[in-house]
Amino acid sequence: MSIAPKAVEGILHRHAHKIVQEALADTRVVLINGARQVGKSTLARQVSQGYAADYRTLDDPVLWETAVTDPVSFVRSDHLLVIDEIQRDPRLFLPIKQVVDLNPQPGQFLLTGSARVLGLRGLPDALPGRMETVELWPFSQGEIDGESDGFVDWVFGQPDLPAQRSSFSRADYFDRLTRGGFPEAVSRSVGRRRVFLDNYVDTLINRDVMQLSEIERRPQLRALLKMVAARSGQLLVPNSLANDLGLPRSTVDRYLSLFEEVFLVKRIPSWSRKVDARATSQTKVALVDSGVAANLLDQDATALTALGSALAGGLLEGFVAMEIARQLTWADVRASMYHYRTRDGVEVDIILEDRRNRVVAIEIKASATVTAADFRGIDHLGKRIGDDLHAGVVLYTGERPVSFGPGRWALPISTLWQIEPISRGI
Numbered sequence: 001m002s003i004a005p006k007a008v009e010g011i012l013h014r015h016a017h018k019i020v021q022e023a024l025a026d027t028r029v030v031l032i033n034g035a036r037q038v039g040k041s042t043l044a045r046q047v048s049q050g051y052a053a054d055y056r057t058l059d060d061p062v063l064w065e066t067a068v069t070d071p072v073s074f075v076r077s078d079h080l081l082v083i084d085e086i087q088r089d090p091r092l093f094l095p096i097k098q099v100v101d102l103n104p105q106p107g108q109f110l111l112t113g114s115a116r117v118l119g120l121r122g123l124p125d126a127l128p129g130r131m132e133t134v135e136l137w138p139f140s141q142g143e144i145d146g147e148s149d150g151f152v153d154w155v156f157g158q159p160d161l162p163a164q165r166s167s168f169s170r171a172d173y174f175d176r177l178t179r180g181g182f183p184e185a186v187s188r189s190v191g192r193r194r195v196f197l198d199n200y201v202d203t204l205i206n207r208d209v210m211q212l213s214e215i216e217r218r219p220q221l222r223a224l225l226k227m228v229a230a231r232s233g234q235l236l237v238p239n240s241l242a243n244d245l246g247l248p249r250s251t252v253d254r255y256l257s258l259f260e261e262v263f264l265v266k267r268i269p270s271w272s273r274k275v276d277a278r279a280t281s282q283t284k285v286a287l288v289d290s291g292v293a294a295n296l297l298d299q300d301a302t303a304l305t306a307l308g309s310a311l312a313g314g315l316l317e318g319f320v321a322m323e324i325a326r327q328l329t330w331a332d333v334r335a336s337m338y339h340y341r342t343r344d345g346v347e348v349d350i351i352l353e354d355r356r357n358r359v360v361a362i363e364i365k366a367s368a369t370v371t372a373a374d375f376r377g378i379d380h381l382g383k384r385i386g387d388d389l390h391a392g393v394v395l396y397t398g399e400r401p402v403s404f405g406p407g408r409w410a411l412p413i414s415t416l417w418q419i420e421p422i423s424r425g426i
Helices: 016-026 040-048 061-069 090-102 141-145 151-155 170-179 190-212 218-230 238-245 249-261 290-296 301-305 312-328 372-388
Strands: 029-034 053-057 080-084 109-113 131-136 265-268 284-287 335-341 347-354 359-364 389-396 408-412
Touching: 016 029, 016 040, 016 131, 029 040, 040 053, 040 080, 040 109, 053 061, 090 109, 151 312, 151 389, 170 290, 170 301, 170 312, 190 218, 190 249, 190 290, 218 238, 218 249, 218 284, 218 290, 238 249, 249 265, 265 312, 265 335, 284 290, 284 312, 290 312, 301 312, 312 335, 312 347, 312 359, 347 372, 359 372, 372 389, 372 408
Parallel strands: 029 109, 029 131, 053 080, 080 109, 359 389, 389 408
Antiparallel strands: 265 284, 335 347, 347 359
């Protein structure tokens, strides 16, 4: 049953590669978890090339039948055992647990899953203390370009205003936004990319979502996803979505949770430290891949670049938020992402807070110019949390880094992936 992984050539470097290697060095079971088509199997093959490894995929009907019939024998191996698409039979977790409970040696299992495996129905054991989960996302812009993707670590250091101008135009950003980050989409022409993204959403809804739950109104799933895409960067109001779709609120809540389970959408919680009783508790929402969002709304780069586009700002905010979300999975700084909004409309698009309670406030602008007024929300927050506001940044589509006072900068969006991190081991 041992299959030697084929050599992988011409594949972009993934930041998660090192994380998986480090986890295998001290953890018995490592799970690479993420959406379909983000490169989990490729990464598992790449990492396992450094080991004497057995590779077994549950996409193979013969191997799947073997796993179902005799799961105890299926998980036996004298080497690192790579099991691809573990969500197809989560009952394998129990015999895996039995194996690693008898042998505490690290690096015994490398698993991949295309849904939030620990949330699957019928999962017998979450392997607490025995398993580390590494989330893999669609390509970041830095992974595509071979850049450092160092913004999160940089901004939590002691940064100075960057000197380098950006070569990216407003049109360039929207071209990247509509391209998205799925490996298959990145390598295709615009027309072929649309076909891939359409098929991707249809397959995910009809296959993975249906695997997770019995759905009574399958046609409404795609309609709901389109509505979520149109509300990218906005507050998520399930009652409004329910009314528009003619569905019960409970059904909309369940469908949104299913979209999260298969890595289609990400909810961004509100941030509050009880410093402002007017802060809202509603979450924001964005699609994990900006290419999927733009395709659902039939928006190309030309349409979004045009001045006056009603969707440009929200989609760009979602694009930036997901680039930052990707970085948070490999940054040395351990930070979480939120948004901030008061009931009277003062807001900050993204709040990053680390475990030292340092806060970085980020605004995202689709325009190529920035004024002091664009720091209104950041300044409002600074008055309430004082020195805990570590930095305030407006990310925009212009070319020049501009200082607006101590710890206040307007930076080109490309700074996210082009800036080098200041320090490691924070």
